Amino acid sequence: MKSHAEPNYDNFDLLATLVAVVSPQGQCLFVNSAFEDQIGLSRRSLLGSSLPQWFMLPRQLQETLAAVARNDYASGRFDAQLKRLPGVQPEALPVHVIVNQTDSTERIIVEMIEIEQQTRLDREERALDQAQANKELIRNLAHEIKNPLGGIRGAAQLLQMELQSKELTEYTQVIVQEADRLQALVDRLLAPHRKPHVVGDVNIHEVCERVRALILAEFPRGLAVQRDYDTSIPEFRGDREQLIQAVLNIAHNAAQALSQRIAEGGACIVLRTRVARQVTIGKTRYRLALELHIEDNGPGIPESIRDRIFYPLVSGREGGSGLGLTLAQTFVQQHQGTIECDSAPGQTLFKILIPLP
Structure with missing residues (x-):
C-alpha cells in the first residue's frame, strides 16, 4: 500500500513549455502534451523511456539529474538540443533546460523552454x-x-x-x-x-472567400488565388469587416508585389487555414487558435524594410501609403491576435493567429 497518493500532473498539460517528470536516473514518469507534440510520440510511448536519450548530448542532463538528486543544488539550468522523430522538422530543437527538485527524492521535474518560442x-x-x-x-x-x-x-x-x-x-x-x-x-x-468594435459570429472562410473574390476581380488574369482550408474551424466572436480589411490589405499588397509574375502568368497567392493547439499569444495561453496563412510566390519584402513593415508610412512600393499593414496589425490585435511575417525571394508568408473558443 502506498503511503502517499500518486501525484496528479494534469495541470502541466496547460503549459506551453515542455515538461517531463523523471526519476533520478532519467526514466520518464510523466510528460505533458507540449512534450508529446514536439517529440512526435504519444505519452504512452514515452513513459518509461529514458529522457536523456532524447538529447543530442545526454551526459549533461544525466549529470544534472544526479547532482539535483544528491542535493548538490536545488535547480540546474543549461541550453541543449532536443532530438525529435525522423521527419519531424527541425529534427533538433534548441531548448533551455531547467531541472528542479520536487518534494520527493524519487521525482525530478525537467522543464524545457523552446529558445525560438522565447x-x-x-x-x-x-x-x-x-x-x-x-x-x-x-x-x-x-x-x-x-x-x-x-x-x-x-x-x-x-x-x-x-x-x-x-x-x-x-x-x-x-x-x-x-x-x-x-x-x-x-x-x-x-x-x-x-470605429466601434462590432462583435458577431465570424466564419473565417467567408472572410477568405470575400477577399479572394475582391482580389480576382481586380486581377482577373495571370493570378491564381488558391484555397487550402480546414473546414472544421469553428466560428468565433469578432468584427467581420475588420478582419476582411486586414486580410485584404495583406493579400492586395501581395498581388501588387506579384506584378511581374502576373504579367508572366505564374503568380499565386495561397489562403490557408489551420487550427493551432496550445498557443501562447502575448503572455496568454490558449487551447485553440485560428492560424491563417497568406502566402505568395513574389520577389519578397526588401531586406531594408523587413523589420519595419508594420510601422506606419513604411512601404516597399512606389506610391504606397504604408498604412495597409499597420491597419491589418491593429485589427488583428483588436481580436487578441498577432500577425507575423517571414519573407525571402520567391516566398512571402504572413501568419495571423487569433484565439478560438
Whole structure:
C-alpha cells in the first residue's frame, strides 16, 4: 500500500513549455502534451523511456539529474538540443533546460523552454509596445494635420470665389483637391481608433472567400488565388469587416508585389487555414487558435524594410501609403491576435493567429 497518493500532473498539460517528470536516473514518469507534440510520440510511448536519450548530448542532463538528486543544488539550468522523430522538422530543437527538485527524492521535474518560442514571445511583446506607440503617434499626428487642413481648404474656396481668372481658379481647385486627399488619408489614420468594435459570429472562410473574390476581380488574369482550408474551424466572436480589411490589405499588397509574375502568368497567392493547439499569444495561453496563412510566390519584402513593415508610412512600393499593414496589425490585435511575417525571394508568408473558443 502506498503511503502517499500518486501525484496528479494534469495541470502541466496547460503549459506551453515542455515538461517531463523523471526519476533520478532519467526514466520518464510523466510528460505533458507540449512534450508529446514536439517529440512526435504519444505519452504512452514515452513513459518509461529514458529522457536523456532524447538529447543530442545526454551526459549533461544525466549529470544534472544526479547532482539535483544528491542535493548538490536545488535547480540546474543549461541550453541543449532536443532530438525529435525522423521527419519531424527541425529534427533538433534548441531548448533551455531547467531541472528542479520536487518534494520527493524519487521525482525530478525537467522543464524545457523552446529558445525560438522565447524569442518569438519577446518579439511579440516588442511588437505590441511598438503598435501602441504607433497608435499614439498616428492619432496625435492626424489631429495636428486635420486642424489646419480645414482652414487651408476653406481659404482656398473663399479665394476661388473672388478670382475672375479661370487659370487662377485651377490653382485653387488643386489646393482643394489635395486638401481633400490629405483629409481622406487622415480619416484612414484615425479610423481604427474611433470605429466601434462590432462583435458577431465570424466564419473565417467567408472572410477568405470575400477577399479572394475582391482580389480576382481586380486581377482577373495571370493570378491564381488558391484555397487550402480546414473546414472544421469553428466560428468565433469578432468584427467581420475588420478582419476582411486586414486580410485584404495583406493579400492586395501581395498581388501588387506579384506584378511581374502576373504579367508572366505564374503568380499565386495561397489562403490557408489551420487550427493551432496550445498557443501562447502575448503572455496568454490558449487551447485553440485560428492560424491563417497568406502566402505568395513574389520577389519578397526588401531586406531594408523587413523589420519595419508594420510601422506606419513604411512601404516597399512606389506610391504606397504604408498604412495597409499597420491597419491589418491593429485589427488583428483588436481580436487578441498577432500577425507575423517571414519573407525571402520567391516566398512571402504572413501568419495571423487569433484565439478560438
